Amino acid sequence: LGFELPKEKYGGRIKEVAIGATKEQGGTRSRRLVAGGSNGLAFHSFESESPHKPLVVMDVVDTVRMVPERLQESMGSAVNDPVEWARKCEGEWGADACVLKLQSANPEEEDRSAEELESLTKKVLESVGLPLLVYGCGFEEKDAKVIEAVSNAAKGERLFLGLAEEKAYKSIAAASMANGHGVVAFSNLDINLAKQMNILLLDFGMKPENIIMDPLMAALGMGLEYSYSNIERLRLGALSGDPVLQMPMICDCSCAWNVPEATEENPDRGQAELRGIYWEAMTAYAAVVAGADIVIMRHPRAVGMFRDAVADLSGGA
């Protein structure tokens, strides 16, 4: 009646995807990151190998309009200036990479031009050595222009451009293919849609090693359970050998700060700022326990909490 640890062996493996290019690789980044590579469930080191730790990409939003007030107070004045914000991420806050979210392109709000945003991206690239992801504002026509300009201006840097969606992916895919960048493929909380999105990009001519999947991370209390199970299913599908699901996953956990109950004043639920930090850290933690390879986060203290927890999961600091 002896006990034997029941181990699982899977046939599939997550593809390794490189983000950013150093001088030798044709860019100007100080490092190249690699995501993915695992052949088992997250942190199951007793039966599988995961050559790369989960990456933390920190948010840089180019308009304070999109930064929740609680976060503005908590993170200080850097949030008013994307260049300064990116510098903080690289220095003090220890991000692996940044995602520059060009929300000010929004034609119904600031409506900043592609040229302005191209020069902002250049400035960020000059100011920090971190690999960079660049997202548009979500308006298809405008994003086509903005992302194309950004892509051209950052040739060779191996940015990841986003978000490619089922109804709007061609311009982003074309912009990335033209200059050696990658693409973040977004799908709305559904394993079949995630697969469909990857197929569309592959059919369009993109190489799998240039695709990262964003299966939509719903924050804690806002449907986290749907995302948690969706990520688990995506990961199991990839491990069981479906090549179209073997791209690394990125989960944007910055949404935790948009959850009212995470940040509203309610002394019964403890101090609001710290509650928000736990909210984000636990959202990101759930994402990687389910199988995410990369998380996008906002608050430096949540990042610290998350990193310690991941080190603990990886077998000690």
Add this chain to the structure above:
Amino acid sequence: MPSPTFQEVRDVPTAMEIYKLLPKKNCGECKLPTCLAFAMQLANQKVSLEACPYVSPEAKSALEESGAPPIRLVTFGAGDKAAQVGDETQLFRHDKTFYHPTVLGLIADDAEGIDAMKAKIDAAHAAEFERVGQMLRVDSVAIRHSTGSADDFVEAVKIAAARELPVVIMCEDAAVAAKAAEACADRKPLLYRATPANLDQMAELAKGKSLPLVIGGTSSLEELSQMADKAKKAGVTDMVLEPGDGSAGMVLENLTAIRRAAVKSRFRPFGYPTAMVLGASTSDHMKAALGVMKYSSIVLMEELPREMLYPLLALRQNVFTDPQVPIQVKPGLYAVGEPTEKSPVMFTTNFSLTYFTVRADIEKSKLPAWLLVVDTEGQSVMTAFAAGKLTPESVAKAIEDEKLKEKNTREEIIIPGMVSRMSGKLNELSGLKVSVGPRESSGLPKMMKSLSG
């Protein structure tokens, strides 16, 4: 999916296997003509083995064993707030569901003195939050004997046992634990814990008082399985396994191994719920989150700061939501901000996610509004519309039921852009002007600002 379902792994014996174990007297006392007929009904779980007066004790235990659930359901505490743990059948919640939410307990240690312990007992009982119609709470109080006096310890156990929450008696000295158990055996406390050093005494105590017992303090899972086996042979029926501490990675490995062994391999010594005991550091808080997601039935913690507790309870609620049954909010007319009879009115469905998203977007406008939540049995706008659960009729009925026209004189309702097709009919039925809102609720602040401007 690579994970087999419960039905596939559950080795329920066939009718022929059962028949071999029956007395084959064909006496008919079970109300079935033959033993074979009885065996067939048993295999389909239509009758109970109790109906056979002649079955041998050996056959009985063999049959009960093979028909038992992969993880035993263990109850501790008494009354409405008794804690139930175990009886899980899945490795992944999407394969069916997780049934029994992780029980959270607050530890009161006698090193802190009796007053501090009393304060903690109070604190555990006070930690309750309402969230989407459910009460979220700390579920138990653990009284721990460490360096304080045994008398204080027993006194605290008594005080805790007189309250509603289930009690965990944390004491490895079997004599002291016996005193504490004596004081509250009728409240069915959980005994913590049998270790390799005190297994015999603790097993005897648990058996004598019919109390559930935590097994732990081992250096390996192999040793833990041997102890569980030994405790079972000593007559302990309800056990909880504590695979030991270490890094979060180790915790994940151990809990995964136990769950897999129980559910997939039907390894009997691990067919019990699990527990972990944590300290008060931030890394312990994150380990608690891990325990909730990855198979810990009970998590006992030294401190439960509310900034951490509330998100942790929300996480537990999320993870233990049945994937087939969406969380719903109560249908009705909700005030966002402090709306007046002139404030705009909009509607959405009672799927909690939809409601929260819409509400948050309205709040972003910083303008007051009325939000009418229509009962769609927890479906989102598009799903409910497609399924005929969100119709002009159901919206008109909600307007009527909530007496909207008495509370608001605007005579207008904003409808989700996705269901613009119901505009005409809704106008006809309700008599209200129907304005089509944005397709995504993120567009609401802009629309509301233009309405007020």
